[in-house]
Every structure is written in C-alpha cells, then in structure tokens.
Amino acid sequence: MIDTNRRARRLRERPPAGVVALALLAIVFFALPFLGLLWKVPWSDVGRVLGKSEVRTALWLSIRTSVASALLAGFFGIPLAWLLARTNFPGRNFVRALCTMSMVLPPVVGGVALFFSFGRRGLFGQYLDQWFSFQLTFTVWGVIVAQTFVAMPFLVLTVEAAIRQADARYEDAARTLGATRSYVFRRITLPAIRPALLAGFVLAWARALGEFGATITFAGNFPGTTQTISIATFLALETDQRDALVLSVVMIATSFAVLLGLRDRWMGRTDGVGY
Amino acid sequence: MVLHGHVVVERNRFTLDASISVRAGETLAVLGPNGAGKTTLLRALAGLVPISAGSIELDGALLDDPDHDVFIVPERRPIGFVFQDYLLFPDMSVVENVAFGPRARGTNHEQALARASELLEWVGLGDHAEKRPDAISGGQAQRVALARAMAVSPRLLLLDEPLAALDVTTRRSVRSDLSRLLAGVDSARILVTHDPRDARALADRLMIIENGRVVQSGSFDDIAANPATPYVHELLGDFS
Numbered sequence: 001m002i003d004t005n006r007r008a009r010r011l012r013e014r015p016p017a018g019v020v021a022l023a024l025l026a027i028v029f030f031a032l033p034f035l036g037l038l039w040k041v042p043w044s045d046v047g048r049v050l051g052k053s054e055v056r057t058a059l060w061l062s063i064r065t066s067v068a069s070a071l072l073a074g075f076f077g078i079p080l081a082w083l084l085a086r087t088n089f090p091g092r093n094f095v096r097a098l099c100t101m102s103m104v105l106p107p108v109v110g111g112v113a114l115f116f117s118f119g120r121r122g123l124f125g126q127y128l129d130q131w132f133s134f135q136l137t138f139t140v141w142g143v144i145v146a147q148t149f150v151a152m153p154f155l156v157l158t159v160e161a162a163i164r165q166a167d168a169r170y171e172d173a174a175r176t177l178g179a180t181r182s183y184v185f186r187r188i189t190l191p192a193i194r195p196a197l198l199a200g201f202v203l204a205w206a207r208a209l210g211e212f213g214a215t216i217t218f219a220g221n222f223p224g225t226t227q228t229i230s231i232a233t234f235l236a237l238e239t240d241q242r243d244a245l246v247l248s249v250v251m252i253a254t255s256f257a258v259l260l261g262l263r264d265r266w267m268g269r270t271d272g273v274g275y
Numbered sequence: 276m277v278l279h280g281h282v283v284v285e286r287n288r289f290t291l292d293a294s295i296s297v298r299a300g301e302t303l304a305v306l307g308p309n310g311a312g313k314t315t316l317l318r319a320l321a322g323l324v325p326i327s328a329g330s331i332e333l334d335g336a337l338l339d340d341p342d343h344d345v346f347i348v349p350e351r352r353p354i355g356f357v358f359q360d361y362l363l364f365p366d367m368s369v370v371e372n373v374a375f376g377p378r379a380r381g382t383n384h385e386q387a388l389a390r391a392s393e394l395l396e397w398v399g400l401g402d403h404a405e406k407r408p409d410a411i412s413g414g415q416a417q418r419v420a421l422a423r424a425m426a427v428s429p430r431l432l433l434l435d436e437p438l439a440a441l442d443v444t445t446r447r448s449v450r451s452d453l454s455r456l457l458a459g460v461d462s463a464r465i466l467v468t469h470d471p472r473d474a475r476a477l478a479d480r481l482m483i484i485e486n487g488r489v490v491q492s493g494s495f496d497d498i499a500a501n502p503a504t505p506y507v508h509e510l511l512g513d514f515s
Contacts, residue, residue: 169362172318172349173356177355177379179350
C-alpha cells in the first residue's frame with residue numbers, strides 16, 4: 001500500500017528545530033504571567049471578595065453592559081459588514097478604516113474623542129442635553145456607547161471576512177428563485193456564516209467586558225452606574241491587591257472558558273460540509 | 276419566439292457578443308470550449324450580470340436594455356436556473372430547497388411544501404424529501420435542482436452543464452432521466468454544455484460559441500455534416 005507508506009514517512013518527519021524552539025518560547029511567554037498570577041491568588045479569600053456588595057455591583061454592571069454592547073455591535077455591525085463585503089462603493093476602504101480604527105486606537109483616545117463629541121458640552125452631546133435632557137457621560141448609557149465603540153470592529157471584521165468567503169453563487173441561486181436581496185441575506189447569507197457570527201459576538205463581548213480606557217474617560221468611575229469590573233480591578237490594585245487578584249482570576253477563567261468553547265464550535269462546524 | 280436577445284457583456288479583455296432566440300417548448304444547446312462565454316451568457320439572461328449593450332426580451336417583455344435604461348432584477352425574471360454544481364442550500368432539507376422559491380415569492384409554508392412535494396414526486400424523489408443535500412447522490416441532487424428551479428414555474432429554464440459534476444459511470448442514465456423530465460417541461464430551455472452527447476440527447480437545436488462569438492447554429496446533424504470551424508469539426512467529427 002503506497003498510501004500508508006507515504007503517510008508513515010510524513011509522520012516521521014520532524015518540524016524544524018528552530019521553529020519549534022521559538023514557538024515554545026512564545027507559549028512560555030503566554031503561560032508565565034498566568035502562573036505568576038495564579039500563584040499569588042489568595043484562594044481562601046475568593047468567597048469573601050466575591051461576596052462584597054461593590055464587587056457584585058461592578059460584576060453585574062459589567063455583565064449587563066458587555067452583553068448590551070455585543071448586541072448593539074451585532075445589530076449595526078452585521079449590516080455594515082455586509083455592505084463592506086458585498087457592495088462596491090467609492091471610498092469603501094476609507095469607510096472600513098474609519099469604522100475599525102477604534103480597534104487599534106489607544107482606548108483612552110477613543111474615550112477622549114467620545115467625550116468631545118457626545119459629552120454634555122460636546123459637538124453633538126450638547127443637543128442631546130438641550131433637546132432631550134439626555135446625558136451619556138457618567139451614565140450607564142455612556143458605558144455601553146464606549147464599549148460598543150471599541151468592540152464593534154472585532155465583530156465587523158470577523159463577519160466581513162466570513163461573508164467574503166461564503167460562496168456568493170448560493171446567493172445568486174436564491175435570487176433566481178425569486179428572493180430579494182434582504183430575503184437572501186436572512187435565509188442564505190446569515191445561516192452560512194453562523195460560526196463567524198458567533199465568533200464575532202464573542203470577540204466583541206469579550207472586548208467590551210475588558211474595556212477600560214475609553215469607558216473610564218467617557219463614562220467615569222461611579223460605583224453602581226459606570227464602575228465596571230475592569231475599572232474596579234484596576235482601582236483595587238491600589239487599595240487591596242488581594243481583591244484585584246481574585247477579580248483578575250475570575251475574568252481569566254471566564255475568557256479562557258469562552259475561547260475554549262468557541263474553538264470547539266469552530267471545529268464542529270468545519271468537520272461538516274459548510275460552504 | 277419566447278426569448279429574443281442580443282447579449283453583449285464586456286469584461287476585461289473578453290467580450291461576449293451573441294444573439295440568441297428560443298421558441299416555446301424548445302431546447303437550445305449552447306456548446307463551446309472552456310472560457311467561450313457560455314456561463315456568462317446564462318448569467319446575463321438571468322440578470323446576474325448586466326449586459327453592456329444589446330437587449331433581452333422574454334415573452335415580449337423587456338428584461339435588460341442598457342440603451343433604454345431597463346434592467347429587471349433576477350428575482351423578478353420568470354427564469355429558472357439549474358447551476359453547474361446544483362448549489363442546493365446545505366442548511367435546508369431537500370423539500371425545503373424545492374420550497375424555497377415559492378416561499379421567497381410569498382406563498383405560505385403549507386402550500387409551498389405541498390408544491391415542493393409534488394415536484395419531488397415528479398422527479399422521482401418523493402421519499403428523499405427530508406434528507407439533507409449532502410446525503411443524496413449527484414444525480415439525485417441534479418433532479419432536486421431541477422425541481423427547485425421549476426417550483427416557480429419559469430417561462431425559460433437555464434441549465435448550466437447539468438451533467439458535468441457527475442461520475443462518468445452514472446452520466447448516461449442521468450442523461451436519459453433528464454431527457455425524459457425535460458420533455459415534460461413546458462418552459463423554453465437553454466442548456467449549456469461542452470459535451471456533444473448531451474447536446475444530441477437533450478437539445479432540439481444547437482448554437483456553438485467560440486471566444487464570445489456565435490460561430491454556427493442549427494440542428495445537430497446539419498452542424499455535424501458541415502462544421503464551420505476546426506473546433507466544431509473536432510467536436511462533432513465523430514458523429515457525422
């Protein structure tokens with residue numbers, strides 16, 4: 001059997017030692033900080049810290065605002081991704097750069113930009129205040145806006161790439177059967193990119209959960225309204241390190257569980273037919 | 276004349292410029308080498324590619340005419356399309372695939388499923404309705420694609436290489452099944468193929484395109500007897 005021989009030979013082949021050595025160093029680089037942190041965590045304090053009312057408030061605020069931000073990012077980001085992937089308009093690359101800039105921008109800069117645009121005295125924010133007596137800064141809505149601003153690009157880029165890769169001929173087939181473009185989008189395009197949608201939502205959600213700079217700059221740090229768990233962790237570092245360690249480990253556990261789960265979903269899907 | 280068209284499509288360095296007409300109840304086979312513009316011709320008729328000059332008229336209604344600023348979108352053309360790889364929607368069952376067209380056009384769920392079941396009976400796949408597209412054979416997938424295209428009662432049916440994706444061993448039997456099914460279709464039909472055996476078995480009339488131009492058209496026997504170009508001679512030589 002030529003085939004099995006060939007397979008056996010390939011298995012014996014070793015990856016180049018230099019590459020393996022560098023890759024191992026990279027793995028160590030990612031693993032060591034977590035070991036250092038886990039080693040310091042005062043495990044007996046976990047119950048006490050998580051029982052604190054200000055911690056619970058911050059945690060609950062983070063959960064609510066990060067989910068809201070991920071949903072908002074999807075509601076506006078999926079149509080934006082479709083537009084970028086499936087239509088051709090002048091300045092498309094400019095629009096893509098504009099809409100994903102907050103991903104590479106220092107979050108504090110994003111927060112400053114939001115502050116001078118939608119703050120109470122900002123270019124647009126003043127009208128929100130005058131006309132509707134509505135204020136974003138220092139409110140929970142400000143937290144959601146800041147998090148969405150920073151998180152949406154992750155969803156947009158993930159979903160746009162998936163729409164580009166999805167075979168457009170299925171969309172053509174649907175149209176020849178009488179489906180309008182919006183019907184095709186709902187019935188053909190969205191189901192075809194389900195794994196990427198999930199990945200986009202999770203990435204946006206995780207980014208929103210971890211958001212710190214833009215949030216504290218734009219929405220401030222008010223326990224109960226704008227003090228998210230990330231902000232609380234940072235502040236705890238100055239007052240009680242043990243609290244900071246416990247909060248960090250909670251967030252690490254959450255992120256790691258989410259990433260592992262996501263990986264499985266991806267794998268499960270690529271084993272199937274898909275397109 | 277059901278279809279009357281002069282299709283001009285310009286794409287970087289390639290120009291398709293073909294006049295085409297099909298009568299009611301007729302099957303026209305379009306033959307040509309790879310890259311001759313056969314698929315582009317079908318896509319233009321279906322509205323998936325706008326033409327850059329000429330016009331397309333179906334049943335007396337103008338579908339595409341750049342000079343008069345007419346362009347009917349694909350979903351509003353009474354045209355069915357069987358694609359080369361069939362392109363059955365992988366997330367839907369066979370019957371849902373066939374019901375897709377009626378559903379998209381606003382028929383309610385029960386009626387669309389009833390119509391789809393009827394069509395699956397017609398193509399002999401009534402007991403495969405609940406299967407997923409990846410659980411049926413290539414020949415069966417082709418019949419599902421035909422049923423799906425016919426579910427919206429098109430006036431013109433386009434078939435792009437309907438046998439090319441099949442195993443050589445099953446080709447002959449699938450070809451004769453298709454021939455029998457097409458005889459029961461009252462739409463006009465255009466079949467694109469590069470295989471003269473498909474054309475002989477399935478078509479009433481042939482049109483041969485090379486390099487975006489029509490080089491010959493007529494009955495199979497006439498063309499085989501008097502090939503106009505070396506390609507046609509090579510293609511049909513064995514049949515004369």
